[in-house]
Amino acid sequence: MKNKKITRKITQGVYSLTTKNGGCIVDAVSQISSGDNPLVAVAVMNSNFTNELLKENDTFAISVLDKEVDGKIIETFGLNSMRDINKFEEIETVEINEIKIIKQSIGYMLCEKVDMIENETHTLFIGKIIEADVFNDLEPMSYSHYQSHKDEILKVKTEDGKTAWICTICGYIYYGDSIDDDFRCPICGADKYDFKIKEN
Ligand code: FE
Secondary structure, X not given: OOOHHHHHHOOOEOEEEEEOXXXXXXXXXXXXXXXXXXXXXXXXXXXXXXXXXXXXXXXXXXXXXXXXXXXXXXXXXXXXXOOOOOHHHHXXXXXXXXXXXXXXXXXXXXXXXXXXXEOOOEEEEEEEEEEEEEOOOOOEOEHHHXXXXXXXXXXXXOOOXXXXXXXXXXXXXXXXXXXXXXXXXXXXXXXXHHEEEEOO
């Protein structure tokens, strides 16, 4: 592949995907249809705990995050697992039909799961929108804006005296003098070429 970074030019946003007992940050959301059968598709990594929850649960919600989003929302939902922390204790939410959505968002789509498509690494969940609301007129965060402003958004801090490598896909930070050739990001699976060194 000459340069797979062209995929970052696909216009997509940054969202919080929540379901009963968990949630994560996603970018691969797409509207499939509108009208009487409003469908959306969202892809979630198989290794992600939210993926397990989505397979058990019948409903999920997508909260649309804005360009000035509080980095704590992305950090809490994107760089942590409910296996380790309770994300809903860290971030303010509003409950809609038993699903917690992000209060500080542009709005949400509550979906009923209607289909799942599996591949080696991800599951594509297809949902029918059963409830939705718009809270404000803020500008949505685009994935490319997030990629180019991630340091400011996440306010990445490095530990003293260590070299930090940041995954440019998900924001995970690896500390060490070098990265092995076969290193993979434990959060998103990106390879070493997607890591950049953080200047102290
Ligand atoms: Fe990553």
